[in-house]
Amino acid sequence: MEIEKEVKKITLGHEIGAGAACLKCKDKCEGFELHFWRKICTNCKCGVEDHDVQLESEENKKVGKLFEDTKYTGLIAKLKRDGVPSYRGNQFTVSIPITNVSTASTFIPGSSQTASTWMPSGSSSSAHAPSGHSPSSFDRSAAGGQHPAAPSLGAGSLSAAGSGQIRVSLVAPSPKGSVTAISSGPTDPTAVPARTDVVKSVTYEWAPPGINQSLALRYMELLPPDQRPIAGTAGADYRKKQMAKQLPDHDQDPERCHELSPGEVKQMQQYVRKYKDEALGVGDITLPEEIGQQAGNGTPGAGDKGDAVATVGKSCQQCQLPMKKGEPAVFAERAGFDKLWHPSCFVCSTCTELLVDMIYFWKKGKLFCGRHYGDSEKPRCAGCDELIFSNEYTQAEEQNWHLKHFCCFDCDCVLAGETYVMEKEKPICKPCYMKNHAVRCAACQNPIEPESQRVSYGEHHWHAEAQCFQCSCCSRSLTGQRFMVLQGMLICSVECKKKISAS
Numbered sequence: 001m002e003i004e005k006e007v008k009k010i011t012l013g014h015e016i017g018a019g020a021a022c023l024k025c026k027d028k029c030e031g032f033e034l035h036f037w038r039k040i041c042t043n044c045k046c047g048v049e050d051h052d053v054q055l056e057s058e059e060n061k062k063v064g065k066l067f068e069d070t071k072y073t074g075l076i077a078k079l080k081r082d083g084v085p086s087y088r089g090n091q092f093t094v095s096i097p098i099t100n101v102s103t104a105s106t107f108i109p110g111s112s113q114t115a116s117t118w119m120p121s122g123s124s125s126s127a128h129a130p131s132g133h134s135p136s137s138f139d140r141s142a143a144g145g146q147h148p149a150a151p152s153l154g155a156g157s158l159s160a161a162g163s164g165q166i167r168v169s170l171v172a173p174s175p176k177g178s179v180t181a182i183s184s185g186p187t188d189p190t191a192v193p194a195r196t197d198v199v200k201s202v203t204y205e206w207a208p209p210g211i212n213q214s215l216a217l218r219y220m221e222l223l224p225p226d227q228r229p230i231a232g233t234a235g236a237d238y239r240k241k242q243m244a245k246q247l248p249d250h251d252q253d254p255e256r257c258h259e260l261s262p263g264e265v266k267q268m269q270q271y272v273r274k275y276k277d278e279a280l281g282v283g284d285i286t287l288p289e290e291i292g293q294q295a296g297n298g299t300p301g302a303g304d305k306g307d308a309v310a311t312v313g314k315s316c317q318q319c320q321l322p323m324k325k326g327e328p329a330v331f332a333e334r335a336g337f338d339k340l341w342h343p344s345c346f347v348c349s350t351c352t353e354l355l356v357d358m359i360y361f362w363k364k365g366k367l368f369c370g371r372h373y374g375d376s377e378k379p380r381c382a383g384c385d386e387l388i389f390s391n392e393y394t395q396a397e398e399q400n401w402h403l404k405h406f407c408c409f410d411c412d413c414v415l416a417g418e419t420y421v422m423e424k425e426k427p428i429c430k431p432c433y434m435k436n437h438a439v440r441c442a443a444c445q446n447p448i449e450p451e452s453q454r455v456s457y458g459e460h461h462w463h464a465e466a467q468c469f470q471c472s473c474c475s476r477s478l479t480g481q482r483f484m485v486l487q488g489m490l491i492c493s494v495e496c497k498k499k500i501s502a503s
Helices: 002-015 056-067 137-144 213-221 234-246 262-278 288-294 370-377 430-437 494-502
Strands: 076-078 085-087 092-107 113-119 155-160 165-173 179-182 191-204 280-282 284-286 311-315 322-324 329-331 359-363 366-368 394-396 399-401 420-423 426-429 454-457 460-463 484-486 489-491
Touching (some): 056 085, 213 284, 234 370, 288 329, 359 370, 366 370, 420 430, 426 430, 484 494, 489 494
Parallel strands (some): 092 165
Antiparallel strands (some): 076 085, 113 179, 280 359, 359 366, 454 460, 484 489
16 A cells, blocks of 8 residues: 555656656657656656746745745745645736827927826826926836836836736826826927827746835846846746756755655755755845945945935945945845845856845855755765765766766666766766767778777768778778878878779
């Protein structure tokens, strides 16, 4: 009965994403099929993150478990029905009026602007910018940055657009307090009929929690464009891959590992407890001028009060450039309030990738992602990608391996004491190498054994033996001699070349 339960458990685990198309190999992969311990697809050898697998619920549970029993429990929710902790993602939508917006416009004589009234579809009141309106974070966007899905804004007007959403109206305040929209139209005072436009929504799959949405948007604008987690874009794919790479679930859950002994399970639990107590954290967003007050250091540094780009006497820990007043900055509680990072500089010190969802591990004055923090604590098996908690393991080809996982990458046979060949940094047994990877001799058409000497010229290869590496015309051995290649044939001299060309 226990065996049946274990088999069922393994089967269900391997059903996740089964048959999903590979985004890298396309039609060459028959569909995702998880290897029983390598964490890769058995068909194409790519990882699960390279396949079209929807893992949002699995990722939420993984991150939820990561923060379980820590001071960051506010980021998780206890699911009553099964007791599994789950990460509460902070997804939000920005609605930008482009169509389905009623705009009654009249050109102002002698001006390139039009007076306009903006009204969301289905709304009974128009959005107006009050007199003396102070610039929001969107004003800063207009001055120095671009939102990925919207033009530069003047005074950005925010209004609620449902749960987890904000609506941005593209309007600018006029000196008289009326709402105006910039136009490049003619100055003819002829009235323009009202037109109907639509509202375009941009959904961010994640945003920093605990801050207002205008500050969150400005944070997003400061990230590299291809790393902004906008749904359906390369940025969302980047976040998905980094979530799998930086926070492997087998670094925190013994049940996700392959056949750990009771002693290894205990060591892993101690390791997890240690990083939760000493290293794990989540970055916070703040304004540089506020961080000094939070740390009890008094008022922030230099710069005119009204200067939106004035520095505040602090530098980014990564790039060493000054932090700017009014621009969102990241701080890590474990690093101390005196350290700040630009949003795009909050990266792992080893791989330099943006720390996914601002989840960091702090050690010896450096930021790490989960993977490279683990690598700094324990050796990692190059076969199964798990941390090694055993005292005995193999070191080969400048990598570490569980004793049972130093296997052929093609057929999984154990390589201890066997001849193997490294192919693309993966160990391959000799039979698999000869069958799947060995180059063929252009003369005899047989595969060239890994220990045999060979001669290579471009895409052509020969056994370094007289019967194979010889002139195609006169059969003279070319070992140690000058030669030329003509349409894949070896030629020893100009005379032989003329004879072959004439034939």
